Amino acid sequence: RDLGHLAWAGGDGATALTYWRRIGDYNSVAQLAAQAEAAGDLETAYQAQRTAYAIDPIRAAGGLATFLARHDSADEAIRVLLDARTLTDNDTFQAVWLGQLGRIYADNAQWTAAELAYRELAQVPGRAAAGAIDQAWLLYRRGDGVDAALMRMGEAVQAAPKDARPYYETARLLAQAQRYNDADVWYRAAMQHDPDNPRYALAFAQNARSAGELTQAEARLQTALTNHGKDAVLWAELAELYRQLAQPEAAVGALTQAIAVSSEPNAGYHRRLAALYTELGDATAAQAEEEIALAIEGRGRP
Incomplete structure (x- = not known):
C-alpha cells in the first residue's frame, strides 16, 4: 500500500494501481480515481475506476458508470450497470443502479x-415513491x-405519505412550471413533515x-434562520437577496x-464578499x- 502511495505521489498512477490491485486496496484506488479526475487526468482516472471495478465490481459499478456518463461514454456506462445487475439481487444496489440507468437513458x-x-425501480421494496418521483420528472422532461x-407525484405521496420528499419534489415541479402559489402549498407540507431540514426552508x-x-423571501429566510442559524447556505442566500435588493452593506x-x-473554508463566499466590497468602494477589503479565496484554492502567495 505504501509503495502505491509513493508511486502516486511521484506522478506514476499506473504503478500505484498495479500495487493496489495486487493487494485489493479498493479505497486507495477509489481515492486516486477521484484525485486524478479532479486534476483533469481522465485517462488515469478511467484506469483507476476500472481497477476498482476489477477489485470489487458491486461496490465500484455505480462510480464507474457515473464517470463514464459524465465523460460522454453513456453506452459503456449502461453496459456496466446492466452487467452489475447480474451480480447481486441486493435491493439496495439494484435500486441505485436502476436509478442511474434511468438518468443516463x-x-x-x-x-x-x-x-x-424507473417503473422497475418502483417495484423494489421500499422504493415505490422514489420510482414514481423519477417517472414524474421524466414525463415533465x-x-x-x-x-x-x-399524477405520478400523487402516486409518490400515496406510497410514502409520511415522507417529506414527495411533497418537496411536487413543489419543485410546480415551481419549475412557474406555478409558485401552488408550489408554496407543497413546500409547506414538506416542511411540516421534516421541520429539521434547512433545504426545504x-x-x-x-x-x-x-x-x-422579495420582501416575502426575506421574511421566510429570517424565519428559517431562527431555526437553522448555523446553516451557511441560508445566510449566503440571504446575502444574495440583499444584493438583489441593492443593500450591499446588509449583504x-x-x-x-x-x-x-x-x-x-469556502472560496466562493470570499470571492462574493470581495465583489460586494468592490461595489462599496473598499478596494483594500476586496483584495x-x-x-483568502486564492489561498483556499491553493493558489495564494507562498
Missing part, C-alpha cells in the same frame, strides 16, 4: 428505456406536461424570490455570517477577500 433522450427503468407529471424562500416577492453582513458558520 433520460439524459440521452432514450425515454422508453428510462421509463422502464419529455414534454408530457405538468398534469401528467403531477431554503427552497420555500427561493420560491418567493422566483415569484418576484456583507449576511455573507460574513455565512463564512463564520461554514463547516469548511483581502480575494487573497
